[in-house]
Amino acid sequence: MTQFTEREFAAVLHGPRDVRLEEVDRPRPGPGQVLVQIERVGLCGSDLHYYVDGHNGPTVLDTPTVLGHEASGIVVGVGDGTPPKLLGRQVALEPATSCGVCVICRGGRSNLCPSGTCLGSPPTNGALREHVVIEHRLAHPLPERLNPEEGVLIEPLAVGCWAVHRARVATGHRVLVTGAGPIGLLTAKAALAAGAVEVTVADVHPHRLELARRLHPGPVVDLSTDELPRTGFDRMLECSGAPSALEAVETLKPGGVIALVGVPQRRSVAPLGYVQRWEVDLVGCFRYGPAAFRSAIGWSGTGRVRLSGLVTARFSLAHTGEAIETALTDRTQLKVVVQPNAA
Ligand SMILES: [Zn+2]
Ligand SMILES: [Zn+2]
Numbered sequence: 001m002t003q004f005t006e007r008e009f010a011a012v013l014h015g016p017r018d019v020r021l022e023e024v025d026r027p028r029p030g031p032g033q034v035l036v037q038i039e040r041v042g043l044c045g046s047d048l049h050y051y052v053d054g055h056n057g058p059t060v061l062d063t064p065t066v067l068g069h070e071a072s073g074i075v076v077g078v079g080d081g082t083p084p085k086l087l088g089r090q091v092a093l094e095p096a097t098s099c100g101v102c103v104i105c106r107g108g109r110s111n112l113c114p115s116g117t118c119l120g121s122p123p124t125n126g127a128l129r130e131h132v133v134i135e136h137r138l139a140h141p142l143p144e145r146l147n148p149e150e151g152v153l154i155e156p157l158a159v160g161c162w163a164v165h166r167a168r169v170a171t172g173h174r175v176l177v178t179g180a181g182p183i184g185l186l187t188a189k190a191a192l193a194a195g196a197v198e199v200t201v202a203d204v205h206p207h208r209l210e211l212a213r214r215l216h217p218g219p220v221v222d223l224s225t226d227e228l229p230r231t232g233f234d235r236m237l238e239c240s241g242a243p244s245a246l247e248a249v250e251t252l253k254p255g256g257v258i259a260l261v262g263v264p265q266r267r268s269v270a271p272l273g274y275v276q277r278w279e280v281d282l283v284g285c286f287r288y289g290p291a292a293f294r295s296a297i298g299w300s301g302t303g304r305v306r307l308s309g310l311v312t313a314r315f316s317l318a319h320t321g322e323a324i325e326t327a328l329t330d331r332t333q334l335k336v337v338v339q340p341n342a343a
Contacts, residue, residue, distance in 0.1 A: 002343070004181060005026065006023050006026040006109060006276075007023050007025060007026065007188045007237060007320060008023070008024060008025075008026045008130040008131060008335055009021055009022065009024070009129065009130055009317055009318075009340075010022055010024045010064055010066045010125075010127065010128065010129030010130070010317075011066060011067070011068075011128040011129065011317055011320035011321075012024075012048060012064045012065065012122065012188060012340065013061060013066070013067050014053060014064045014065065014067055015054055015061065016051065016053060016054045016319075017051060017052070017053065017068060019067075019086075019170050019320055019321045019324065021149060021317065021318050021320070024129065026130070026131050027131060027132070027133040027228055028079075028133065029078060029079035029082065029133050030076075030079045030080075030133070030166075031076075031079050031080040031081045031082070031132060031137060032079060032080075032081055032082055032090055032135060032193065033079040033135055034074040034075045034077065034078050034079070034080075034082055034084060034086055034133070034134060034135075034139050035075070035076055035077030035078070035132075035133055036071075036074065036091060036131060036132050036133075036137045036139060037072065037073050037074045037075075037076045037095065037126050037130065037131055037133060037150075037285055037341055038071055038072075038073040038081075038129065038131065038132055038140045038340045038341060039072050039090075039147055039148035039152075039339065039340075039341060040071065040072050040073075040143075040148045040152040040311075040337045040338070041068040041070060041071045041126075041127045041128050041152065041158070041254035041337060041338045041340065042068075042071070042152045042153065042155070042156065042182075042311075042336075042337050042340075043070075043081075043327045043335075043336045043338070044069065044182075044323060045181075045183075046068055046069070046118065046120075046121070046261075047067045047068065047069075047120065047324065047327075048324060048327060048328055050122070051066075051067070051328075052296055052326045052328065054088070055196040055277060056063070057263060059121055059122060060122065061063060061122045062122065062123075063122060063123050063124075065122040065124075065125055065126070065150070066120065066126045066127070066128050066129055066132075066201060066232070067120040067126045067127040067128050068119065068126035068127035068128035068129075068154065068338070069095035069096075069118055069119040069121065069126050069154075069157060069299045070074070070128065070155040071092070071093045071095070071119070071126075071127035071132065071151055071152060071155075072090065072091065072092050072093070072097075072128075072142065072148045072149075072154070072174075073090070073091060073132070073337050074088065074089070074091070074094070075087055075088060075089050075091055075139060076088075076112050077129070079171065080226070081196075083135045083136065083342045086136060086139065086141070088234070088328075089139075089141045089142075090140055090141070090142045090146075090151060090212055090292075091139040091141055091142060091151070092109055092128060092139075092140050092151045092152070092154035092155065092296045093119065093132065093134055093138060093139060093140075093155070093295045094138040094140060094155070094158075095118050095119035095120065095126070095127075095155065095192075095313070096111065096115055096116060096117070096118045096119075096287055096288075097117045097135070098110035098112050098115075098116040098231065099113050099115045099116070100113075100326070102114065102115065103166045106269070107237050108289070108290065109289065110126065110289065110290060111286055111287050111288060112161075112286060113259075114239040118206030119132070123285030126150060127340075128317065128320055128340065129317070129339060129340060130317070130340050130341055132133065134241075136329040137259075140227075140293060140294075140297055141217065142154075142297070142301075143297065143300070143301030143302075144301075145301065145303065146300060146301065146313075149311045149337070150179045150222075150300065150307035150308060152308045152311070152337055153182075153186065153300075153310055153311075154296045154297055154300065154341070155184050155293075155296075155298075155304065156157075156182055156183055156295070156325060156335075157189070157190065157296040157300065157307065158189075158287075158288045158293045158295070158296040159186070159187070159261065159285070159287065159288055159292075160183065160187035160189065160190035160191075160261075161190045161288065161292040161293075161295040161296050161297075162285055162288035162292040162300070163187050163190065163239075163259045163261045163285045164187070164190045164191050164193075164194045164237070165289070165291075166237075166259050166283045166285050167184050167235045167237055167258070167259035167282075167294075168235075168257060168281060169190075169194045169195070169196055169237075169258045170194070170195055170232075170236050171190050171193075171194075171195035171196075171197075171199075172195065172196075172313050173195070173197065173234040173235050174196050174197060174198050174199075174200075174232070174233050174234050174235075175188075175191045175198070175199045175200070175234065175235045175236070175237065176199075176228065176233040176235070176236045176237070176241075176248060176251060177191065177199060177200070177201045177202070177237045177239055178202050178203070178236065178237070178239060178240050178243070178248055178253075178262075178343065179203060179238065179239035179240030179242070179261075179262055180201050180202070180203035180205075180208040180211065180212040180216070180220070180246040181239065181240070182258065182310065182334055182335050183239045183261060183262070183336075183339070184203070184212075184237075184239035185201070185211075185212060185215055185216060185310070185334070186217070187237050187239050187261060187312075188201050188216055188237075189305045189306070190296075190299070190305065191237065192217070192218075192236075192305075193304045193305050194326045195254070195255060196237070197233075198218055198219070198264050199216070199218045199220060200218055200219040200220070200222050200228070201216050201218065201219070201220050201221070202220070202221040202222075202228065202248065203220075203222070203245055204223050204224040204242075205241070205290055205331060206222075206331075207331035207332050208303070208331070209222050210332075211334050212278070213330075215309060215310065215334075223244075223245075223248075223309055225303040228248060228251045229251075230246065232252065232253040232256075233253065233256065234252075234253055234256055234257075234258060235252075235257050235258075235259070236248060236249060236252055236257070236258040236259070237256070237258075237259050237261055237264055238249070238258060238259065238260050238261060239261045239262045240262045241262030241263045241264050243264070243265055243268050243269060244264070245262075245342070246264075246269070246270035246271070246272075247270060247271065249270060249271055249274060249275060249280060250271050250274045251279050252278070253278075254278040254279065255278065255280070255309055256278070256280050256281075257281045257282075257283065258275075258280060258281070258282050258283070259283050259284075260282070260283070260285060262283045276328050282284070309313075310335050311334070311335045311337050312332075312334045312335060313326055313327075313330075313333050313336045313337070313338070313339075314334065314336075314342075315336070315337070315338050315340075316337055316338070316339050316340075316342050317338055317339070317341075318338040319338075320338050323336050323337075323338050324336075
């Protein structure tokens, strides 16, 4: 018996600055999977890297790929053995998978699994299309108070929650966040939710600083003109990837922790003498480990983290190229989203 296959649109990246709206088969949910109608897709630094350079760090776009790993939507179909109560629920998609059986996964470090995949990371297609099929346990129901626009920020907030976990941010800490992009501001929110008494956000770009002054409830420092306070920070969460940001490690208190969240250049220079002398712990953060996604949903569901006001521009799927260009060039934007099912 032949089954009628529905068609839909996807934004497919073929190479640098070559994104095309194409007709593709609508996917069908298999056992344990759900079909999600995508409402919002957030554009992120990695999407921009694939668009401009055709690669993101070592991951190369060598086959046409649908980008997008920050997504919210509505469950409109379930496969065999999938809880039917998910039908109709608004969800945030957890984009990364792991094998679950290797030594690394079994050791609780599933985000480092060598055979892991991620939506929108070539060759795995992402969410810049009308529907996505995903394992039901990766479609997290959104709390009532969150709308799809806030739901799309759960994924980048999970990055911040993981950074806070890795850096062991605790009650009463004074925290420095370098980099005032979406990840920096969401990481600052996660640090406050984890009990930090004060979070200072630092950057050098005027528009980023302006957004930070508007959206961040603590001190904002312009590192191009001002010095950081010498009173010392307990924790530093580096979210810029800028080589100069690492200088700020010298403002950490003895025994402090610096977490690298932003992607640094391959050979970055840092004041390691200070790290050695004052026993600073330096930790890396890759996406997020187990439970960070649930913390992000929990904290935003109770209002401990507020996600309103961070989305600053919206585009239709047909205008995905324009959306990416805007995210690249318009420094007044914070989070640019695509709405694949908007009328
Ligand atoms: Zn992202
Ligand atoms: Zn594994």
